[in-house]
Amino acid sequence: MASQTRPYLGTRFSSSTARSKFILGLIHSDIWELPDISLGGAKYMVTFIDDYSRRCWVYPIKRKSDVFEVFKAFKARVELDSGKKIKCLRTDNGREYTDGEFLAFCKQDGIERQFTVTYTPQQNGVAERMNRTLAERIRAMLRTAGLSNSFWAEAAKTACYVVNRSPSIAIELKTPMEMWTGKPADYSNLHSLGCPMYVMYNAQERIKLDLKSRRCIFLGYADGVKGYRLWDPTAHKVVISRDVIFVEDQLQKEEDNITLKENSETIDVHMENNQEQEDSVSSEAEPEHETQVTDESEAPEVRRSTRERRPPVWHSEYVTKSNVAYCLLTEDGEPLTFHEARNSSDASLWMTAMQEEIEALHKNKTWELVPLPHGRKAIGNRWVYKIKRDGNNQVERYHARLVVKGYAQKEGIDFNEIFSPVVRLTTVRVVLAMSAVFDLHLEQLDVKTAFLHGELEEEIYMLQPEGFVKEGKENLVCRLNSDHCTYYKRFGDGDFIILLLYVDDMLVVGSNKDRVQELKAQLAREFDMKDLGPETRF
Known part of the structure; x- marks a missing residue:
C-alpha cells in the first residue's frame, strides 16, 4: 500500500x-x-x-x-x-x-x-x-x-x-x-562519560609542596576547543583540559560520587584566558580555566568518603548484591522467571495457571518424551506470565505460557520457514468499522495454548518445562509434534462470516448470530478454546 x-x-x-x-x-x-x-x-x-x-x-x-x-x-x-x-x-x-x-x-x-x-x-x-x-x-x-x-x-x-x-x-x-x-569516522577520542581522569594544576594555582594533579570526572567534548570537558568535584566547576590521563578501567563508585544536588543553583563559570565565549543559548557551563597534562605517577590518592552511603531512589525497584542489580518484577507485578513466580505472593495462582497450560499441551499431544538422539541438541523453553485484565482494568485471570527459545534453532535443521499468524491492524479496523455500519455480531475467542497447531516436517527436541519435569524420566526430552490470518465464507443468501486471527486471539464477525455460534462451536471441537463472548477489548 x-x-x-x-x-x-x-x-x-x-x-x-x-x-x-x-x-x-x-x-x-x-x-x-x-x-x-x-x-x-x-x-x-x-x-x-x-x-x-x-x-x-x-x-x-x-x-x-x-x-x-x-x-x-x-x-x-x-x-x-x-x-x-x-x-x-x-x-x-x-x-x-x-x-x-x-x-x-x-x-x-x-x-x-x-x-x-x-x-x-x-x-x-x-x-x-x-x-x-x-x-x-x-x-x-x-x-x-x-x-x-x-x-x-x-x-x-x-x-x-x-x-x-x-x-x-x-x-x-x-x-x-x-x-x-566523506571520510571514515575517527574513534581515537572516544571515552566513557563519568570515567575518572587526572589533570595537573596550573603553576599559578599551587606552590612547590602542593599536589600537582587532581582527580576529575570526564563530561564529554568541548565545542570549539581542542580539549575535554571535565567536572572538578573539589572546586565544583567545569574545566577544559587539553591533555589528561584517563582511568577507564573503573567508573565512579556510588560512595565516591560528588554530584550536584537536585536543587543546586545554576553554575556560571568563565575561562581565565579571555577566550571568547559561545552564545549563551547554545552552550552549557563554560570552563573556568584551561589545564595541562599530569604525570600518572604523581596522581593523588583518592580520599574515601566518610558520608553515609545511601542507594539512589531508582534502586528501590531492584535487589542488589555484589554491585549487581536484578530486576524482580515488571510494573504490572508479573514475574519474569519460574523462580520468581514460585516465590511471589501470588505463587498459588501462577502455579495453577502453569498447571492449566501443561494440561492443555498434553491434551493436544504437543510432544512426546523420547531419548535425545546422538548428535542432536535440545532447545530450551521458558515460562511467560501475564495478568489478564478486562475492559475495566480489573484482574480477570492469571495466565502462563510455555514458549520455546526459538533463537536457539538453526535454519535448515530445526525449521525451513518462519510464519507468524498476525492479522494486519488495518484489517482489524476495517472489520470493526463494517461491524458498526452493518450492525454485525462480533465475538471473541482465545486459544488456550501457545503452541500453534500443525504437523511439523522437522524433528525438534525441547527440554522438559521447568517445574514440570516427569519424575523418573528426567533424562528424556520432548519431541514436538506441533502453523493468512483473515478467513471469510460467503453463503448463498448473501450472508457471510469473517474470522480474524492474531496468534492465539480470534475475532468472529457475521450478521447471522446462529452461524457465528456454529463456527465457534466447531473451533471448540478442534482446539482448546475459551469463549470470551461479545468483543469488548482486543
Whole structure:
C-alpha cells in the first residue's frame, strides 16, 4: 500500500518520504523538555538532524524562544562547513517554530518550511526517533556514571557525539560523520562519560609542596576547543583540559560520587584566558580555566568518603548484591522467571495457571518424551506470565505460557520457514468499522495454548518445562509434534462470516448470530478454546 500523504502549503509530504539526496536538503528539528535544570541553567534541548547524512546536533537552551537564535547560529555553522545551503526545515507546529520572525527569516533565505499535521508526530519521525535514541543513551550514561540528572546536557552532547560516529541502517551501515565528511569516522577520542581522569594544576594555582594533579570526572567534548570537558568535584566547576590521563578501567563508585544536588543553583563559570565565549543559548557551563597534562605517577590518592552511603531512589525497584542489580518484577507485578513466580505472593495462582497450560499441551499431544538422539541438541523453553485484565482494568485471570527459545534453532535443521499468524491492524479496523455500519455480531475467542497447531516436517527436541519435569524420566526430552490470518465464507443468501486471527486471539464477525455460534462451536471441537463472548477489548 502506498504511503499516505498530507497537504502542506500547496506541497505534499509524508512520514515515509524518501531520504534526501543532498546534504542540508532537509533538516529535521524538534524540542523536548527535560525534568531537571542543567549545569548551565538549560531546561530544554533542541535537535537538528540532516536527513541525508543523519548527522545530529544538540543545543541545550533555557527557553523555547531561544530556538530562533540557535537555528541562525546552527545554519551559519553548517553552511560554512559544508559549502551548501539549507533547503528545507521540517518541524512540528510549536509556537517557537511558527513565530513570525522565524518564518520571515526562512522565507528571506529561501528555506522551505514543512509543519507536521497536529497529533501526527510520525511525519517528523527522524527527529522523534533521534530524541528517543538520545534519551535512552542519556539515561544509561547518567546511571552508569553515577551522575545526577543535572548533568543531562553533558550526557546529551556525549550521546550525540557517539551517535554521529555509530553505523546506522538508514544510511546502509555507514556513520553520519562519514556521510557528512566523506571520510571514515575517527574513534581515537572516544571515552566513557563519568570515567575518572587526572589533570595537573596550573603553576599559578599551587606552590612547590602542593599536589600537582587532581582527580576529575570526564563530561564529554568541548565545542570549539581542542580539549575535554571535565567536572572538578573539589572546586565544583567545569574545566577544559587539553591533555589528561584517563582511568577507564573503573567508573565512579556510588560512595565516591560528588554530584550536584537536585536543587543546586545554576553554575556560571568563565575561562581565565579571555577566550571568547559561545552564545549563551547554545552552550552549557563554560570552563573556568584551561589545564595541562599530569604525570600518572604523581596522581593523588583518592580520599574515601566518610558520608553515609545511601542507594539512589531508582534502586528501590531492584535487589542488589555484589554491585549487581536484578530486576524482580515488571510494573504490572508479573514475574519474569519460574523462580520468581514460585516465590511471589501470588505463587498459588501462577502455579495453577502453569498447571492449566501443561494440561492443555498434553491434551493436544504437543510432544512426546523420547531419548535425545546422538548428535542432536535440545532447545530450551521458558515460562511467560501475564495478568489478564478486562475492559475495566480489573484482574480477570492469571495466565502462563510455555514458549520455546526459538533463537536457539538453526535454519535448515530445526525449521525451513518462519510464519507468524498476525492479522494486519488495518484489517482489524476495517472489520470493526463494517461491524458498526452493518450492525454485525462480533465475538471473541482465545486459544488456550501457545503452541500453534500443525504437523511439523522437522524433528525438534525441547527440554522438559521447568517445574514440570516427569519424575523418573528426567533424562528424556520432548519431541514436538506441533502453523493468512483473515478467513471469510460467503453463503448463498448473501450472508457471510469473517474470522480474524492474531496468534492465539480470534475475532468472529457475521450478521447471522446462529452461524457465528456454529463456527465457534466447531473451533471448540478442534482446539482448546475459551469463549470470551461479545468483543469488548482486543
